[in-house]
Amino acid sequence: METTDNFDNMVLGRVVHRLLFFFTIFFLITNSSKTTAQTSSQGSSITSNLINIEAPASETFRYQATLKNGAGSAQVFQLSADVPEGWRLVFKARGSQVTSINVEPDRTESISIEIKPAYGAEPAQYPFTVHAISDRESLQLALEAVVEGSYEMELTTPSGLLSGEITEGKKAEITLRVKNTGSLALNEITLSAQTPSRWEATFSPSEIAQLDPGETVDLIATVTVPEKTLAGDYVTKFTAKNTSGNSTATYRMTVKTSVLSGWVGILVILIAIGFVFYLIRKFGRR
Template sequence: MSVVKVYKRGLKGGVCSLFSLFVFCLSSFYSLNVSAESIESGSSFTARLINIEAPVNEVFRYQTTLQNNSEKAQRFELKSEIPEGWRVVFKAMGSQLTSIKLEPGKSESISVEIKPAHAAEPDRYNIPIIAVSDEESLSLELEAVVEGSFDLELTTPSGKLSGEITEGEKAEIHLKVRNTGSLPLNEISLSSKTPRNWDITFSPSEIKQLDPGKTADVIATLTVPDKTLAGDYVSTFTAKNASSSSAVTYRMTVRTSMLSGGVGILVILLAIGFVYQLVRKFGRR
């Protein structure tokens, strides 16, 4: 076989190989384009932020976008899988909803509001959100990082916030300070706002530490000045620290003492007697 024939055969084989490579690349490129178009043609459910960290007593708010990339209108039903005691609300255009209809190629911003259960432990929670239509099922996984909370409550053992006292005397008011949060509370101080010249002391006046779910007893000793007019008076008691506070309004009814009442009655009787004597004396003339 001559060198020329070998060269021609090699050249012919090379051309065939190049042609085959070109066809393969073209088909691969076409398949990639078709795949990309099919991906782009599917609807989508996305969120600007999927991870939010907040205290347990806050509402976790996520801004999402639901896009209908199909060729026909679709009604998407909005669902979620949340832990027991939690609550989720979907809102669009300022209204609460459970489903939404989107025309082809249209999108809508949907606010997802998640409220953890009051007793939710500090932790990281995954919250699946689903938008389902007759044609598609779109899922979005949100993440809520629950922090501990500071919260306290000031009340009385019975819940009663009123009492009676005689002017010039003292009264003991029993209070309870309760840690209703999930983190310890330190250095809780007691204070009050009372009518003018009234005196009040707290025992203890400060609580060094109160663990979650625990209560502390406090006695407020209230002193009402002498000659205080009978009637209803309002005082405000406050328990607070650097992280939380709670206040209650306490109504105290002041009564006049027996001595003051007797003196008053005596003065009235003397006045009546004096007037009677004047009438008798000048009435004869």
């Protein structure tokens, strides 16, 4: 008999424990919905499935909200937001940027909320509130943007000088420097070059596996100039990029003709002058 009573108590304890667990879950869900959306006495509301978005500081945070007019007549809702200092927020609806929207009775409108962090925003949680206000109702939606850092890089040379000289038909080695100027690590950075016609460019190394914040890596770009290239200034555009961003550097190169080409040109001129002199002497006697 005692064993049966103990068993019944264990079963009852488990049932009570499960009921408390489900009640807690229900309470949390209910409380969460109240903090993310506000429903008016007329049934109007503004809600969003995503209320917390995490992204780098260089990206735009995008939220999709639903504005419902529960009143018996159409309402024009003015849209505004309390955002952190330096942040920029815009509302978009029906394919256009808006500051207010007319919603028919018992209808809903989809509103895109786009917010851009301030320049140099530090990694942190940034809460902000969206307002939809009409003549009869005032609705609020609490959102949060979590800045996880930024992906930024800079491509230049160690000295900062982006110009040089080269002789036609020769190769030039240019030292480039890639710097991680963001707050997150950069992975799999590749190098490429946009050169004048028939020019060639190779890199050593051709890829940077990882570059931590604040670190720099120097690499060699070997540029080959074809023979018989006319003297003058030419531009080569170097690019360092990965899936998170890119940086470019425009390098101006002044091409000079080789010494041999100069002597060949002088020789051709002398031969031409000699030939003309020969013709004058030969036919000038007649």
